[in-house]
Amino acid sequence: MQTNTKILAQEFEYLAPKTLDETLILLDNYKDKSARILAGGTDLLVKMKTIDLKTDYLINIKNIPELNFIDTADGLKIGAAVPLSHIERIGKVKERYAALYEGIKSMAVIAVRNMGTIAGNIGNASPAADTVPSLIAYGAEVKLVSKRGERTVLVEDFVTGVGKTVIEADELITQVNIPEMNKNSGSAFSKKGRVKADIAKINLAVCLEREGNICKDCKIVLGSVAVKAIRVKEAEGLLKGQTVSTSLIDKIAKRASEEIKPIDDIRSSVEYRTEIARVMVEDTVRIAWERAGGEL
Amino acid sequence: MKKVEIEFAVNGKKRSLSVKPNDLLINIIRNDLFLTGSKYGCGIGECGACTVLLNGEPVLSCLTLAAAVDGKEITTIEGLAKGNELHPMQIAFLKNAAVQCGFCTPGMILTATALLKENPNPSEDEIRDYIRGNICRCTGYIQIVKAIKSCATEAQ
Numbered sequence: 001m002q003t004n005t006k007i008l009a010q011e012f013e014y015l016a017p018k019t020l021d022e023t024l025i026l027l028d029n030y031k032d033k034s035a036r037i038l039a040g041g042t043d044l045l046v047k048m049k050t051i052d053l054k055t056d057y058l059i060n061i062k063n064i065p066e067l068n069f070i071d072t073a074d075g076l077k078i079g080a081a082v083p084l085s086h087i088e089r090i091g092k093v094k095e096r097y098a099a100l101y102e103g104i105k106s107m108a109v110i111a112v113r114n115m116g117t118i119a120g121n122i123g124n125a126s127p128a129a130d131t132v133p134s135l136i137a138y139g140a141e142v143k144l145v146s147k148r149g150e151r152t153v154l155v156e157d158f159v160t161g162v163g164k165t166v167i168e169a170d171e172l173i174t175q176v177n178i179p180e181m182n183k184n185s186g187s188a189f190s191k192k193g194r195v196k197a198d199i200a201k202i203n204l205a206v207c208l209e210r211e212g213n214i215c216k217d218c219k220i221v222l223g224s225v226a227v228k229a230i231r232v233k234e235a236e237g238l239l240k241g242q243t244v245s246t247s248l249i250d251k252i253a254k255r256a257s258e259e260i261k262p263i264d265d266i267r268s269s270v271e272y273r274t275e276i277a278r279v280m281v282e283d284t285v286r287i288a289w290e291r292a293g294g295e296l
Numbered sequence: 297m298k299k300v301e302i303e304f305a306v307n308g309k310k311r312s313l314s315v316k317p318n319d320l321l322i323n324i325i326r327n328d329l330f331l332t333g334s335k336y337g338c339g340i341g342e343c344g345a346c347t348v349l350l351n352g353e354p355v356l357s358c359l360t361l362a363a364a365v366d367g368k369e370i371t372t373i374e375g376l377a378k379g380n381e382l383h384p385m386q387i388a389f390l391k392n393a394a395v396q397c398g399f400c401t402p403g404m405i406l407t408a409t410a411l412l413k414e415n416p417n418p419s420e421d422e423i424r425d426y427i428r429g430n431i432c433r434c435t436g437y438i439q440i441v442k443a444i445k446s447c448a449t450e451a452q
Contacts, residue, residue, distance in 0.1 A: 005339025005358070007320065011297045014317035014363045038364070045359045046340045058317065060364055085353070109429020110407065111347055111354040197428050 005049045015059045020066040020145070023059060023172060028147045030057050031169040037061055039081055040116035042108070043124045067174060075180040080119035080173050084131075085110060087118060097178065098291060099134035099187035099205040106130055106191045106203075119173040125159045125228070126199075128267075132159065132229045133205035133221040134189055140178040146171040161227045184210040186292030190284045192268075192276055200224045201268035202276060206284045210292040213243045220252075220281060225260040225273055232256040235281065244289055246296055253282035302366040306331070307375025315362040322346045322357035325372060333373035333402040337431075344430035347403030348372050354407045373402035376409070385409050388447035389440070396434030404430045408444045417448055 017023040035057035047053040061067055067081035072092045087093055088104045107130045121131045135155040143152050158165050187207040191200045208218035218239050223229040235256035262273035299314045325331050337345030339358050346358040349371035376383035385405050395401050411426040423444050
């Protein structure tokens with residue numbers, strides 16, 4: 001089929017609620033029909049144009065005050081309508097959440113980051129999402145609110161597959177909560193693409209906590225190597241509670257590359273992803289360890 | 297489809313329009329307001345030719361619903377000059393021969409002005425990183441980077 005991306009051909013009704021309550025009522029009313037949330041639109045509109053993703057109602061949440069906030073008092077709480085570029089400008093994000101900062105900076109281009117949101121990046125549920133590995137590594141959760149009530153779900157459990165999440169039709173992601181980082185913690189993100197603005201061939205976040213020369217706790221999360229971003233738990237197990245050394249990091253990196261199950265697709269191959277994963281885990285664990293104040 | 301009434305400012309001028317829910321901002325700007333500086337390139341957020349400023353920040357008008365700019369301020373390339381006096385960034389592009397075919401230029405210049413507002417004295421790497429979403433197939437970027445750098449230096 002020839003695609004004309006100059007226009008948005010399909011028809012739908014546009015709704016712009018002014019408050020969260022109004023939004024939840026709309027979602028409840030339309031839960032048996034096809035309604036979609038519009039925030040940045042950088043994924044949604046592309047899909048509506050190119051793969052003819054259908055919707056009868058489009059609910060724009062971008063201007064709802066209750067969803068436009070960043071709270072840095074205890075950890076990080078980010079409203080669902082906050083543009084990605086506003087998150088990268090928060091001092092605390094750059095200082096304490098390096099992997100998230102680097103992940104956002106690596107995303108697309110400034111105009112897209114001025115439009116897109118972190119909640120959208122999670123909810124879109126792409127295996128290559130650049131904020132998701134770090135959010136899983138930090139143990140972040142999304143808050144889901146509906147007329148029935150509210151619940152929080154770990155980002156790790158929220159995404160279940162390509163484009164699939166546990167969200168119900170009447171629920172809205174209202175915010176993302178990231179726990180406070182311990183003083184002796186460090187994190188890092190890394191990504192491979194052909195050029196800087198690319199979607200990841202593979203991406204990776206590491207968050208670890210140091211106690212002297214020992215790695216007390218760690219999470220290593222890889223994206224674009226499975227149907228969703230995954231933790232390499234065997235590799236994490238080799239690092240946890242151990243004295244960190246160059247040879248141990250080599251061993252962990254090798255195990256991580258054996259644990260992932262990448263596929264061949266337009267962006268990369270199994271062979272490349274497996275080999276580069278080893279190198280990336282090695283580099284990124286080292287950087288996270290040094291940021292946590294550790295020495296090698 | 298129910299039409300949506302919107303009110304927004306384009307280059308400082310208030311506009312009231314009745315738009316269809318699926319009208320894209322780029323088409324409204326070009327076809328209804330006759331501001332043809334903003335260009336349609338790829339339509340999927342890869343090229344940056346359709347860049348406009350929304351409340352001062354670069355966004356892609358090919359992926360923005362016209363209905364969603366209700367109450368906002370839009371600046372297009374036509375809004376940068378003051379009468380016959382060009383914006384310093386436009387002068388810098390001319391002086392440095394940073395324009396060849398000109399198709400990317402409106403988006404490039406708008407993105408560059410946003411960069412200098414955010415970071416008045418960017419390094420070459422910072423310039424190249426910021427304009428990475430504005431694709432130019434003519435110049436090889438060398439004169440564009442030079443133009444942005446010289447604009448920053450002259451403003452200092």
